[in-house]
Amino acid sequence: MTPHKLYGLVGRTLGHSFSRSYFTEKFEREGIDASYVNLELSDISEITGIVASRGLAGFNVTVPYKQAVMPLLTAGLAPSAEVVGAVNVVRVLPDGRLRGYNTDVSAFAVSLRGLLSGRPMPRRALVLGTGGASRAVVSALRSMGIKPLLVSRAAGRGDLAYAGLTPAVMAECMLVVNTTPLGMWPRCDEAPAIPYDAITPAHACFDLVYNPDPTLFMRLAAARGAAVRSGLEMLHLQAEESWNIWNNISDNE
DSSP states (O other): OOOOEEEEEEESOOTTOOHHHHHHHHHHHHTOOEEEEEEEOSSTTHHHHHHHHHTEEEEEEOTTOTTTTGGGOTTOBOHHHHHHTOOSEEEEOTTSOEEEEOOHHHHHHHHHHHHHTTSOOOSEEEEEOOSHHHHHHHHHHHHTTOEEEEEESSTTTSSEEGGGOOHHHHHHOOEEEEOSOTTOTTOTTOOOOOOGGGOOTTOEEEESOOSSSSOHHHHHHHHTTOEEEOSHHHHHHHHHHHHHHHHSSOTTO
């Protein structure tokens, strides 16, 4: 008989997350003897003891630990994580070592192609934020032939500061991707400080935030006629890819 397995989501504040409900429903629907828990940690180093004491079989990683978890991965990084420099899935190998993967790139690319279906492929995109999630978005965009321009609050951290988003810049970038947590539940009244009056029906705006859906960023962009999409489909794609990593690949992949 296959033993009950435990999986989880590691982050600092997880009240917004749909991952636990997604996996709980999946386990019930498919008759899988497993559970999925939220693990809110004040320091990512705590995960090592939790893996040992609770027998985690694998876990997802969300902000702010997608890069901070990397030094703890005793079995190293899969190519998907090496390319991005960030981890959102960790597999616990049979000997207890941890190996990191990244599913953000592939899941984002699939969902983005759906958003852009029937539209001209944009040449440039604004990527709001410079954290671990933005690294995956940048990698996906480049693979699709789209030049990313990173936007940060402070000049020097990205290609542009928010104050540099002129109408001319907005007109050059027909795709805007929010990789920041701005607008995430419970702070649903927040949105990135971009010039929404420069958004047009030719723009597409993708928000990696999925709770709420739509976000204020999406509502403001849609009011200007833009095509919008949240990160909910991306979450579902990531969840299924995580399950595959935990259960259906060899220990060396």
